[in-house]
Amino acid sequence: MKLSILIPCYNEEENLPVLIQRICETFGEDFECVFVNDGSGDNTQNILKELAVSQDFNCKVISFTRNFGKDAAMYAGLGECEGEYISLLDADLQQNPKIIVQMIALLEENPGLDMVAAVQTVRQESFLMCQCKNIFYGMMNALSDLEFRRGAGDFRTFRSSVKDAVLSMKECQRFSKGLFCWGGFRVCYLPYEAEKRKKGKSKWSFFRLLDYGVEGITSFSTRPLRIAALFGLLFLLAATVSLTVSPLVFLILMSGGIQLLCMGILGEYIAGIFTQTKNRPAFLIREVYRHQPKNEKIL
Numbered sequence: 001m002k003l004s005i006l007i008p009c010y011n012e013e014e015n016l017p018v019l020i021q022r023i024c025e026t027f028g029e030d031f032e033c034v035f036v037n038d039g040s041g042d043n044t045q046n047i048l049k050e051l052a053v054s055q056d057f058n059c060k061v062i063s064f065t066r067n068f069g070k071d072a073a074m075y076a077g078l079g080e081c082e083g084e085y086i087s088l089l090d091a092d093l094q095q096n097p098k099i100i101v102q103m104i105a106l107l108e109e110n111p112g113l114d115m116v117a118a119v120q121t122v123r124q125e126s127f128l129m130c131q132c133k134n135i136f137y138g139m140m141n142a143l144s145d146l147e148f149r150r151g152a153g154d155f156r157t158f159r160s161s162v163k164d165a166v167l168s169m170k171e172c173q174r175f176s177k178g179l180f181c182w183g184g185f186r187v188c189y190l191p192y193e194a195e196k197r198k199k200g201k202s203k204w205s206f207f208r209l210l211d212y213g214v215e216g217i218t219s220f221s222t223r224p225l226r227i228a229a230l231f232g233l234l235f236l237l238a239a240t241v242s243l244t245v246s247p248l249v250f251l252i253l254m255s256g257g258i259q260l261l262c263m264g265i266l267g268e269y270i271a272g273i274f275t276q277t278k279n280r281p282a283f284l285i286r287e288v289y290r291h292q293p294k295n296e297k298i299l
């Protein structure tokens with residue numbers, strides 16, 4: 001199998017028919033699609049099964065018991081990908097499957113490359129959301145030793161060796177962009193224009209993204225802990241100086257605020273340890289459905 005296309009789906013029933021048609025038109029035969037139905041409440045599951053039969057292509061559908069998040073879906077799907085190359089693609093038609101053809105060509109021309117990651121030149125997000133994401137990537141780069149490329153999301157194609165490496169990372173809080181960076185893979189960045197989401201709404205509210213961002217930072221950097229300690233030190237100094245001036249109320253408020261801030265940062269890490277030590281799996285599967293084209297020989 002040359003190519004596995006891994007597609008996490010959360011309530012994407014309206015986008016799937018066009019997506020699958022586009023994929024089948026682009027890739028002909030030697031590919032498989034691995035869909036992960038991430039606890040959709042709509043008809044995603046049945047539509048996927050119907051389309052697998054009507055379009056008769058190599059297809060696997062992994063269904064979660066509930067919504068575990070896109071990163072858990074990608075983790076589960078990777079385990080099922082058998083292709084020489086693996087592509088991560090969203091279900092909402094924002095990413096044109098034809099770009100995958102360019103990504104594979106780049107990997108074939110450059111044997112030293114491990115991965116091609118698409119970078120959005122035109123974004124289909126509000127100005128405010130773009131700024132929030134820019135701030136996040138700025139913070140990530142400042143706080144961790146890894147280098148995150150702005151605009152590079154999950155839309156990427158890589159060799160199966162990268163898949164094996166990512167699967168060997170067993171943590172349950174999976175910030176995939178961080179795992180890809182941490183792996184030290186040789187990456188080529190390919191600019192592309194994201195299209196408008198065809199149907200439905202983005203699944204990422206501001207607060208869900210904030211949650212994700214905090215998880216990303218605390219999974220890949222311990223520097224906030226050091227900054228918290230520095231705050232404490234600075235405050236001790238300020239308290240010593242204030243003995244001569246006495247801005248008492250200001251000091252009490254500030255000290256309370258900073259202590260809370262430091263406790264909050266510590267709390268984030270402790271929460272991460274708490275989640276990991278429970279050793280729960282990152283996802284639970286309800287069902288795995290497989291469809292093979294009728295004319296394909298089973299080896």
Ligand code: UDP
Binds near residue numbers: 094
């Ligand atoms: N997705 C998912 N689980 C989630 C949220 C999203 O599997 O909990 C899928 C979603 O169906 C889509 C992809 O992840 O295929 C990207 O989601 P979305 O388009 O909402 O993200 P955005 O493009 O707004 O960043």
Ligand code: MG
Binds near residue numbers: 090092094197202
């Ligand atoms: Mg989208």
